[in-house]
Amino acid sequence: MKLASPDRPLIMRGVERTSLGRFLLWLVPWLALLAFGLYGAYLCLALGLNQTNLDNRFAFGLWIFLDLAVIALGAGAFFTGFLLYILRREELADLINSAVVVGFVCYSGAVVILMIDVGQPLRAWFTFWHPNVHSMLTEVTFCITCYLLVLFIEYIPIVLRNRRLRRIPAFLVFEFNLHKVMVVFAAVGTFLSFFHQGSLGGLYGVLQGRPFAFREGFAIWPTTFFLFILSAIAVGPAFLMLVTRLAEALTRKRLVHPRVYTLLGRISGWLLVSYVLLKSVDTLIWLNRTAPAVGFLGHDFYVHAAFGTWILFAEIVLFGLAPALMLLIPRVRQGRWAIVAALLACFGIALNRFVMTIQTLSLPSLPFDKLLLYWPSWQEMASFLAVIAYAVILFSLSYRYLPLYPRERELQADRDPDSVAPRAASRTTLAVGGAGAGTLPTSRR
Amino acid sequence: MSRNTTHRVRYGMAIDIDRCTGCGACMVACAVENNVSVPPPPAGDRKGLTWIRVYRLHNERPYPESRTAYLPLLCQHCGHHTPCVSVCPQHATDIDPETGIVSQIPERCLGCRYCMAACPYHARYFTWWDPVWPAGMEEIFNPDVSPRMRGVVEKCNFCHGRRQVALQRAAAEGRRQIRDDEYRPACLEACPVGAIHFGNLDDPKQELYDLVHGERAFRLLERLGTEPKIYYLSSQPWVRRLLHNGIPASRRHPDGGRPDVAALRHQQVLARDPRAEERRRS
Numbered sequence: 001m002k003l004a005s006p007d008r009p010l011i012m013r014g015v016e017r018t019s020l021g022r023f024l025l026w027l028v029p030w031l032a033l034l035a036f037g038l039y040g041a042y043l044c045l046a047l048g049l050n051q052t053n054l055d056n057r058f059a060f061g062l063w064i065f066l067d068l069a070v071i072a073l074g075a076g077a078f079f080t081g082f083l084l085y086i087l088r089r090e091e092l093a094d095l096i097n098s099a100v101v102v103g104f105v106c107y108s109g110a111v112v113i114l115m116i117d118v119g120q121p122l123r124a125w126f127t128f129w130h131p132n133v134h135s136m137l138t139e140v141t142f143c144i145t146c147y148l149l150v151l152f153i154e155y156i157p158i159v160l161r162n163r164r165l166r167r168i169p170a171f172l173v174f175e176f177n178l179h180k181v182m183v184v185f186a187a188v189g190t191f192l193s194f195f196h197q198g199s200l201g202g203l204y205g206v207l208q209g210r211p212f213a214f215r216e217g218f219a220i221w222p223t224t225f226f227l228f229i230l231s232a233i234a235v236g237p238a239f240l241m242l243v244t245r246l247a248e249a250l251t252r253k254r255l256v257h258p259r260v261y262t263l264l265g266r267i268s269g270w271l272l273v274s275y276v277l278l279k280s281v282d283t284l285i286w287l288n289r290t291a292p293a294v295g296f297l298g299h300d301f302y303v304h305a306a307f308g309t310w311i312l313f314a315e316i317v318l319f320g321l322a323p324a325l326m327l328l329i330p331r332v333r334q335g336r337w338a339i340v341a342a343l344l345a346c347f348g349i350a351l352n353r354f355v356m357t358i359q360t361l362s363l364p365s366l367p368f369d370k371l372l373l374y375w376p377s378w379q380e381m382a383s384f385l386a387v388i389a390y391a392v393i394l395f396s397l398s399y400r401y402l403p404l405y406p407r408e409r410e411l412q413a414d415r416d417p418d419s420v421a422p423r424a425a426s427r428t429t430l431a432v433g434g435a436g437a438g439t440l441p442t443s444r445r
Numbered sequence: 446m447s448r449n450t451t452h453r454v455r456y457g458m459a460i461d462i463d464r465c466t467g468c469g470a471c472m473v474a475c476a477v478e479n480n481v482s483v484p485p486p487p488a489g490d491r492k493g494l495t496w497i498r499v500y501r502l503h504n505e506r507p508y509p510e511s512r513t514a515y516l517p518l519l520c521q522h523c524g525h526h527t528p529c530v531s532v533c534p535q536h537a538t539d540i541d542p543e544t545g546i547v548s549q550i551p552e553r554c555l556g557c558r559y560c561m562a563a564c565p566y567h568a569r570y571f572t573w574w575d576p577v578w579p580a581g582m583e584e585i586f587n588p589d590v591s592p593r594m595r596g597v598v599e600k601c602n603f604c605h606g607r608r609q610v611a612l613q614r615a616a617a618e619g620r621r622q623i624r625d626d627e628y629r630p631a632c633l634e635a636c637p638v639g640a641i642h643f644g645n646l647d648d649p650k651q652e653l654y655d656l657v658h659g660e661r662a663f664r665l666l667e668r669l670g671t672e673p674k675i676y677y678l679s680s681q682p683w684v685r686r687l688l689h690n691g692i693p694a695s696r697r698h699p700d701g702g703r704p705d706v707a708a709l710r711h712q713q714v715l716a717r718d719p720r721a722e723e724r725r726r727s
Contacts, residue, residue: 048574049596056569059562118556118558119555119557119572123555126553134531135531135533137532137533137557207528209669210563295666295668365567368687369567
């Protein structure tokens, strides 16, 4: 007979989680990766940024590129909150908690990396003390800090709904009241997110000295400001879809109702297709008008083999238009290809951030200068792997002890026991928090 | 205080490329004057520290048409929409309205390097290492300039320390203004061929005024519209072609400043292959 996990009192009633031993075994490699990454980060902080392969020309590198990509992917948190609390798409209640956790790990991870990336992390507060209101980075700093606080506040009620913590009446009351005002935080989060997603685009769009990145725009905002918002809200739901599918595959359970995927796919598809359309128009204006006005021909940007026109094609068509059209076709959206489409879309947005950050710095601006390439050092890569490990660990812990998917219990109960039995018998692979190998199918109820 | 002691000037420079021999004396003088630290060997030219860097230009032609020139590149002290000043999140770099000098405040710098990404001239340098100097070099430190700590951005400030000293001397003598010959950057003094000229760009009485308004003068990446205050002088067609960024403003399309793409393309073809025009004619 199987003994109950020692942490059983912490796990939600009526849901299955793997044994504590297996769960810890799952965490071990991630903890090892985290430790390795923290060592890399320590070297950068203690010995200085000479530990990186960044240089005077490549002032920004892997970290900024991945930060921008991760923040775009984390946009699912605020956008789901917006759809659920403001537009009242109730079906998204199935995954709002997981969306908050995904957003929180993405943003907190990005902020930690930024702290390593700057040369004087202890002076980070200077931006609040001597803010240059004309700088996009000031806006980014303000909005991301505030939004991380909002995400933290949104995370609190999820933590307080833990089985053990719920027993404390004060926590229960606090959580109940916090939940009542959550719509306010959803609105604030949406407002802040729109601005910092845009400002992250603006970071490069305003660089008048970098014709490859510079864009004209409206008032003080270059077009990249709007394109970054649109691309982030387009790809946020796709990334949530991927994370949830991955969690379902690892735990071998249905965690959300299938109609949630359909909704996420449809939203992502429509937004992505509008993004691709606007991005194409923007690219044409930039190549034919903006760049020549400052003395550069569009052709000049693509003469180098490393960054030929293929990258433009890949960004807009292969990883933009293709997944957008896939997600717009209902049969594809509901089938397995939806995962491929979501993957392509996420990769496309990462590629866009890569182009804006790395390619901009690679291309020469001085007429006698040459193309410059850069490869990150192991310390840079390790620091970022630590963030990924941190994200997996926090998500796994949240999944095990918190109600990340509120309908999980209901969906398990709805399932036909006959169809559950053969799957449970073949459950041999390691699961994030799924039922252990020795669990009897009948105990799933 | 200093607002009352100076008049409004616009400091700038003219560098004669045809005279420059690429000796690098300006780089050495600059480093000594401004207490620029010496990064350890792995630094190389990508992580090194130098506020003025001499680039080698070549016309990419075989002998006997092969030609070389040298281009000392420092902060261009952009006067309009200064790329670095507009992006710095915490006012760690600023443009002084009294002098037009783009300054850097290392004590306030976060080290985010956004200004470096913004600068099209790559004239900003990051202190990747703790500042160290070869043993004994501390003896010759310039007491008028603070050394910078690790993790901040530094760059040319037209030897601002010298200007401060000149102002103090003038004040001690009861003068409110400094004379033209009292304030000159170290690179200018070190240049053995007199290729560097410095002064107030707005003062028609100065030699600099005639130089920057002469036919030999041009600026780097002029079309970006950042109004750099460093002018380069050259009579060599290949140098002028190589360094010209697109079509001059006067050849802009008449309706609303739309760029003349055909002219721009033609100019770029010429820059890459100066014989193209002759071949086309023949």
